[in-house]
Amino acid sequence: MFVCSAAGCWTSLCRISAPGVRAALRAACRRPGAEPAGPCGRSRLSGSWTQHQQQQHQQQRTSTRRKLLRPGEEKKSVICIEGNIASGKTTCLEYFSKTSNLEVLTEPVSKWRNIQGHNPLALMYQDPVRWGLTLQTYVQLTMLDRHLSTMSAPVRMMERSIYSAKYIFVENLYRSGKMPEVDFAVLSEWFDWITSNIDIPVDLIVYLQTTPQTCYERLTQRCREEEKVIPLEYLETIHQLYEDWLINQMSFKVPAPVLVIPANHDLQKMLHQYEEHRGKILMGSK
Ligand SMILES: Nc1ncnc2c1ncn2[C@@H]1O[C@H](COP(=O)(O)OP(=O)(O)O)[C@@H](O)[C@H]1O
Numbered sequence: 001m002f003v004c005s006a007a008g009c010w011t012s013l014c015r016i017s018a019p020g021v022r023a024a025l026r027a028a029c030r031r032p033g034a035e036p037a038g039p040c041g042r043s044r045l046s047g048s049w050t051q052h053q054q055q056q057h058q059q060q061r062t063s064t065r066r067k068l069l070r071p072g073e074e075k076k077s078v079i080c081i082e083g084n085i086a087s088g089k090t091t092c093l094e095y096f097s098k099t100s101n102l103e104v105l106t107e108p109v110s111k112w113r114n115i116q117g118h119n120p121l122a123l124m125y126q127d128p129v130r131w132g133l134t135l136q137t138y139v140q141l142t143m144l145d146r147h148l149s150t151m152s153a154p155v156r157m158m159e160r161s162i163y164s165a166k167y168i169f170v171e172n173l174y175r176s177g178k179m180p181e182v183d184f185a186v187l188s189e190w191f192d193w194i195t196s197n198i199d200i201p202v203d204l205i206v207y208l209q210t211t212p213q214t215c216y217e218r219l220t221q222r223c224r225e226e227e228k229v230i231p232l233e234y235l236e237t238i239h240q241l242y243e244d245w246l247i248n249q250m251s252f253k254v255p256a257p258v259l260v261i262p263a264n265h266d267l268q269k270m271l272h273q274y275e276e277h278r279g280k281i282l283m284g285s286k
């Protein structure tokens with residue numbers, strides 16, 4: 001059972017600027033006995049839905065949504081586009097942004113590059129041991145804010161998620177010895193609290209599967225100032241973490257079914273694949 005001291009919570013909530021996060025934290029705090037809404041461990045889809053997966057998925061969605069939907073309220077779907085750095089996520093979102101009744105939310109990278117005149121993304125790449133916690137705390141807050149923002153269309157397609165922030169990037173910093181244990185513990189407790197007390201619906205994960213080499217070439221071509229220090233080995237580690245999470249499903253719980261799209265191809269072939277998979281991506285989330 002979740003219990004909180006309202007006065008204590010308000011003191012700390014006042015410091016949080018993201019309004020969506022503040023509202024959700026407040027709502028969660030007012031819900032003694034609120035049920036944890038953590039990851040559910042659904043499995044991977046490679047090209048097609050199995051009947052069992054579809055039934056399980058539908059049952060889970062129905063039972064969750066039954067509690068939340070009011071009469072006449074529209075059913076909404078959230079699709080998260082996941083993949084390595086420079087795998088083509090933003091390009092994919094751009095393509096789908098022309099779809100009607102769909103909103104796209106890119107990762108708030110501009111915020112990570114500029115918070116009140118500071119650039120925690122650049123600081124993290126320069127000195128991960130010192131600044132990893134700073135960046136990842138802000139990533140966690142801004143991703144939560146993205147997840148909780150009011151939907152303006154029945155379908156939302158968003159870049160990455162609060163889950164990959166923790167399971168891929170925080171995990172990588174910690175495992176590579178670049179995040180002190182105490183920093184990892186603080187971030188983990190925040191993450192566990194959030195995912196146990198706040199409903200973060202994800203209906204489908206689309207995994208853009210690339211080789212690290214392809215990402216390295218695209219990253220070099222994109223030429224983002226902060227990322228010039230990234231070596232191929234970094235992308236290889238991120239790739240392996242993604243594969244263990246979404247393909248092998250042996251590291252962390254997967255919060256939604258996974259649709260894998262091979263993404264090493266040139267742009268034209270990628271757009272063709274998106275068109276080919278459009279139904280599965282948009283209807284698969286229903
Ligand atoms: N299929 C593709 N083939 C070649 N270049 C691509 C392809 N998709 C994206 N790019 C380019 O690669 C870079 C990274 O793509 P982007 O969509 O920003 O990746 P992400 O959002 O995953 O970091 C950009 O310069 C983009 O124009």
Ligand SMILES: Nc1ccn([C@H]2C[C@H](O)[C@@H](COP(=O)(O)O)O2)c(=O)n1
Pocket residue numbers: 083084085086087089107109121136139164165166169170227
């Ligand atoms: N939790 C995170 C999420 C992202 N980053 C870094 C990785 C990239 O340099 C940049 C944006 O990623 P992209 O959208 O280009 O794949 O942010 C991170 O360090 N931690």
